[in-house]
Amino acid sequence: MNSIRLRLLLALLAMLATAAAVLGGVTYRNVLVQTEALFDYQLRQMALSLRDQGEIAPSQANALADGELDFVVQIWSVDGRSIYATRDHANLPARALLGLAEVNVNGQVWRTFSVATRDRVIQVAQPALIRKRLAADAALRSVLPLLFLAPVLALFGWWVVARSLAPLERVAAGVRQRDEHVLDPLPTGGLPDEVExxxxxxxxxxxxxxxxxxxxxxxxxxxxxxxxxxxxxxxxxxxxxxxxxxxxxxxxxxxxxxxxxxxxxxxxxxxxxxxxxEPSAAAAPAVRLDLAEVVREALVDTVPYAVSRGSELELHAEEAVPLTGDRTALGVLARNLADNALRYSPPGAHVVVRVGQADGAPFLQVDDNGPGIPPEERSRVFDRFYRRESSDEGGSGLGLAIVDSIARRHHASVALSESPLGGLRATVRFGDSR
Missing domain, CATH: 1.10.287.130 (Signal transduction histidine kinase, dimerisation/phosphotransfer (DHp) domain)
Known part of the structure; x- marks a missing residue:
């Protein structure tokens, strides 16, 4: 079940059903208890009213004898002789227990309330089965609104879920409309905080x-x-x-x-x-390496070219410089920097390559005594196929672009400045290797 909509709906329905069941059960139980208490109160009030009025008038006796009433009133003399009953019934309680009580007569349970005066005992009784039926009916009527409200709440929950997920559907539709030719940003207006x-x-x-x-x-x-x-x-x-x-x-x-x-x-x-x-190209796995060793191996390929031009290539890499990166790419970076320094310097030039660490950060530095690059052109030489007009050496204009691309892949920076040798200094600074 991978649908967010279905999961939310099922969760809401489960919570709604659980809440309705718990609320309905508690309400049903409370109404039963309260109805029973109300019926006991009626028994008590009826018995006490008969006690306080003295003799029962004929008109009141006729009213109490109404067959539609659930209550049965019985009066005994102090010696136990029955002197009054609202109706004759073989299963009426034959004795009185003062206060509230339940009396079982031939399998029928009666709820009674009895009170004694100086000369008589008055008892008001009601069948327990009728009381429970009336109480259950009242409790059921109190729960019925929940049965009608639950479907409405379920529909409302479905509407809320659909409305809440509508922004995701709009985003999905917008993404489906994009391709390599249309890459316009998706609209962000009216989006929920979670989707934005x-x-x-x-x-x-x-x-x-x-x-x-x-x-x-x-x-x-x-x-x-x-x-x-x-x-x-x-x-x-x-x-x-x-x-x-x-x-x-x-x-x-x-x-x-x-x-x-x-x-x-x-x-x-x-x-x-x-x-x-390129940074977007698939990168080779980064490994722990020694930058000094990588540069040393890369410069081996450049020595023949330096010799052919009568130039001097000097390397200062006395100690290991640990670094995590792509060995092949870093070798290309070092070789291109040295090759550029030799290629754009006059024959017999002096090129110095240094590898070391400054404040825990590895660096690679290449100095030459060539013509250098004016400050206003230094940012442009990293562009692809850019060639200086004053250069006599026919290059492709890709050497420094490759250096810059490899450096960015290794989170390093490339800076060009004046060299103490009189030409150009190229410095590649890597992140902290510790």
Whole structure:
């Protein structure tokens, strides 16, 4: 039973039935007791009124002898002789017990009240069966309104449940109308306090989905635009190779074609790396690792490039730096920072990489003595495919975008500043590792 409506209705009906049963039972019992007390009061008052008036007048005797009355009046002399009875009956009580009493005569129970005067004893009796029947009828009449009220309350409960769940149905209908093309926020007006947080969370999810879809569309559009140029260049270089008139021209065309293929391959690899490093992408399981060791392993792949440019790559990572994260992604982050520092610095540059901890928080720092980046451009270099106009190095514009994406996945920040070496300093600060 997964329906909230059904569970609420059943719970309300169960509570209503229980309350009606308990209230009806208590009411029935109380009315029975009160009716019995009222009948005893009538017995007492009738007996006392006959005691106080002296002799019974003939007209009153005739009234008391009415066969429709449930009461039987008997009077005895002090010596036990019967001197008056409202009607003759073989099963009338033959003796009087002063006060209230129950007398069983041949299987019939009588409720009696007797009072004694100086010269006589007066008893007023009533069959107990009649008393109980009258009391039960009165008690049942008091409970009957509950029987008519219960269905009304049940219908009212159904209406309340339906009205209370209507906002959820509106929200569900609104969600069903959304798809990847329509991600408008759900309306929040008139929502109950319990539903409003759910709708707020759904709207936040819709916003994130919209941003993710927009980012994907922008990524695909940018990737298509960026791939068009190298592929066009490769096509032209292939045509030049086919038209080469001599071996020297063919060799030059082959060299240019190989360089173009290498650039295209690097671009595709970086596009795939960026796609995998997006915060919305499926993340690899985070493991406990040593950031210094990860950076050391990553820089091994960068050393040949540094040697080819005559540059010096220096690493300071004397002690272990514990961190929880994705080993592969962090290696890509370190490699991209070092590669950018080498690539955009002149040949023979000096690049220093430091790994350590400050106030318990791990950091990775890369300094170079290249031309640096003006402060007004530092925020833009993290955009995809952004290339500085003054740069002579033909890059894809994805290196720092990948760094920023990986850092955000690890809840880290990337800051660019002036380096003591004269170029650019890139600092990645991670959260507290303790």
């Amino acid at each position: 947080p759910l709708v707020g969370a759904l709207n936040a999810l819709l916003v994130r989905l919209g941003e993710s879809f927009d980012a994907q569309r922008a990524f695909v559009a940018d990737a298509a635009h960026e791939l068009r140029s190298p592929l066009t260049a490769l096509t032209l270089q292939l045509r030049l190779l086919r038209r080469a008139p001599d071996e020297a021209s063919r060799e030059a065309a082959l060299t240019a074609l190989g360089a173009g293929i290498e650039r295209s391959t690097r671009l595709v690899e970086q596009l795939l790396t960026l796609a995998r490093s």
